[in-house]
Amino acid sequence: MTDTASRPDSAATALPAAEDVPAVPSTSTRHETVVVLDFGSQFTRLIARRIRECRVYCELLPPSTPWSEIVARRPKGVVLSGGPASVYDPGAPQAPPELWESGIPVLGICYGMGLLAHGFGGETARVEKREYGPATLDVVPGGADVPGAALFDSLPARLPVWMSHGDALTRVPAGFHVLAHTANAVAAIADDRGHVGVQFHPEVVHTPRGKDIIDNFLKRICGCRGDWTPGNVIADSIARIRAQVGGSRVICALSGGVDSAVAATLISRAIGDQLTCVFVDNGLLRKDEAATLMEVFKEHLGIPVVHVDAVDRFLRRLAGVIDPEEKRRIVGDEFIRVFAEQARLLSAQGGPIEFLAQGTLYPDVIESTSHDTVNAARIKTHHNVGGLPEDLPFRLVEPLRYLFKDEVREVGRALGLPERMVSRQPFPGPGLSIRVIGEVTHERLETLRAADAIVVEEIRKAGLYRELWQSFAILTPVKSVGVMGDYRTYADVVAVRAVTSDDAMTADWARLPYEVLATISNRIVNEVQGVNRVVYDISSKPPSTIEWE
Numbered sequence: 001m002t003d004t005a006s007r008p009d010s011a012a013t014a015l016p017a018a019e020d021v022p023a024v025p026s027t028s029t030r031h032e033t034v035v036v037l038d039f040g041s042q043f044t045r046l047i048a049r050r051i052r053e054c055r056v057y058c059e060l061l062p063p064s065t066p067w068s069e070i071v072a073r074r075p076k077g078v079v080l081s082g083g084p085a086s087v088y089d090p091g092a093p094q095a096p097p098e099l100w101e102s103g104i105p106v107l108g109i110c111y112g113m114g115l116l117a118h119g120f121g122g123e124t125a126r127v128e129k130r131e132y133g134p135a136t137l138d139v140v141p142g143g144a145d146v147p148g149a150a151l152f153d154s155l156p157a158r159l160p161v162w163m164s165h166g167d168a169l170t171r172v173p174a175g176f177h178v179l180a181h182t183a184n185a186v187a188a189i190a191d192d193r194g195h196v197g198v199q200f201h202p203e204v205v206h207t208p209r210g211k212d213i214i215d216n217f218l219k220r221i222c223g224c225r226g227d228w229t230p231g232n233v234i235a236d237s238i239a240r241i242r243a244q245v246g247g248s249r250v251i252c253a254l255s256g257g258v259d260s261a262v263a264a265t266l267i268s269r270a271i272g273d274q275l276t277c278v279f280v281d282n283g284l285l286r287k288d289e290a291a292t293l294m295e296v297f298k299e300h301l302g303i304p305v306v307h308v309d310a311v312d313r314f315l316r317r318l319a320g321v322i323d324p325e326e327k328r329r330i331v332g333d334e335f336i337r338v339f340a341e342q343a344r345l346l347s348a349q350g351g352p353i354e355f356l357a358q359g360t361l362y363p364d365v366i367e368s369t370s371h372d373t374v375n376a377a378r379i380k381t382h383h384n385v386g387g388l389p390e391d392l393p394f395r396l397v398e399p400l401r402y403l404f405k406d407e408v409r410e411v412g413r414a415l416g417l418p419e420r421m422v423s424r425q426p427f428p429g430p431g432l433s434i435r436v437i438g439e440v441t442h443e444r445l446e447t448l449r450a451a452d453a454i455v456v457e458e459i460r461k462a463g464l465y466r467e468l469w470q471s472f473a474i475l476t477p478v479k480s481v482g483v484m485g486d487y488r489t490y491a492d493v494v495a496v497r498a499v500t501s502d503d504a505m506t507a508d509w510a511r512l513p514y515e516v517l518a519t520i521s522n523r524i525v526n527e528v529q530g531v532n533r534v535v536y537d538i539s540s541k542p543p544s545t546i547e548w549e
Helices: 044-053 067-072 097-101 111-119 147-152 210-221 230-245 258-274 289-301 311-318 324-350 362-367 405-414 442-461 514-527
Strands: 033-037 057-061 077-080 106-109 123-139 158-171 177-181 186-190 195-198 249-254 275-281 305-309 353-357 395-397 470-484 487-500 531-536
Touching (some): 033 044, 044 210, 077 210, 097 111, 106 111, 106 210, 111 123, 111 186, 111 195, 123 186, 147 177, 147 195, 158 186, 195 210, 230 258, 249 258, 249 324, 258 289, 258 405, 275 289, 275 324, 289 305, 311 324, 442 487, 442 514, 470 531, 487 514
Parallel strands (some): 033 057, 077 106, 106 195, 249 353, 353 395, 487 531
Antiparallel strands (some): 123 158, 123 177, 177 186, 186 195
């Protein structure tokens, strides 16, 4: 029922050429699929992650999705997420009425449990004291003789769970049994048709056995085998790419990150020399990164790569720009312009190029508010999602569009990519332009590159690189007074950011050892000209984002 705000567990504009992203991806017909209807909970993306971790493919859809589109996916189960509304409110979002008689197993979480109860004649009401935070769940002794009782199979009779609700079940619908309760609420109900509702949130890490509960729903109630494996993802992606591209040529944007590398490798496996990769040095990369990346591409990918030096043109476009959204738009736009020029050159050599390949991921789509999440607020525009120009001269190939970052890493390893590429920390598409707060100039980029190189070097020396989701430096627009060599200084302030996360949807600031922070600070102040102060960012996401811009 009504979710209340909390800090989650750890941690737009739709793309043009919509025909390249079918309403019902072919993965739905090749793999066991579970549909998650998103009623606006901040935890909905975590539900999807937990399902994928159980090796079951799932898709997030808005509750307004026509029933015909849902059944076209042949779902083995449907999950109803939490949400901020109350089921009895006028205009509260509803599940498709056909769902209740479809025979498809349903798991309703929080608000979703309220929908399930109301769908079968039960009642919910606002409680005087909302329940938020940890609670203890007691499974009803002996259980009930209904399929939904399998939700707690092989689990202790008493479990810690996470609650976040302002409504509670006041009348159990006819035909349902109470499976569990807490001191303040009915915690789980089920009937004999595979309909299950839980008041708590099994998707967050604050419910330690939550993944086991979700796995029980998927395997014991929905009958899923769990066939969403890297090998199957690769085979399915290759088939989809071939079907989409046919005999056409593809140009792929290589950034040096794991996403574009995996996308390029998948496409190369699918269509061979129909693919040409282009690496654009936009001047917004980390220290010595362009040369290092070209070496890796040549050594491990075995794919022809065109190296384009576009440093000057990017910096000219960014001159005087301080708004972060405008920076993102400019970088995305200039990338496409460069690619259009390269495509014309390559077309003159070997025939027209119709497709542009990108390493877009599911979180990119979600945060930029695509058609997948029509009720979500746009946090920021991702340059390869919402920052593309309307006159895009290509159709898009995005083989990773429905994958989370950890799934991409698994696929990369299965493809045989080197670990130093697969485990590389994410790097934003707009590069250092959004880590230079304020105007982007050559001088400010060089200052940031030098500071950032020290951060990464010391994180690696401390053996912390793979434990962190991201670690980097930010050049702030702030100057501060300092004393160096008995002289007054008035110089730049550098911020250091290091976070832990599973997928960038949520993140927590990393508790780096003091000695590591001290070394980073001392080195930056002593080795980077024009910097006299270093600060450490201890903000989590939410309320902050990982990047400052």
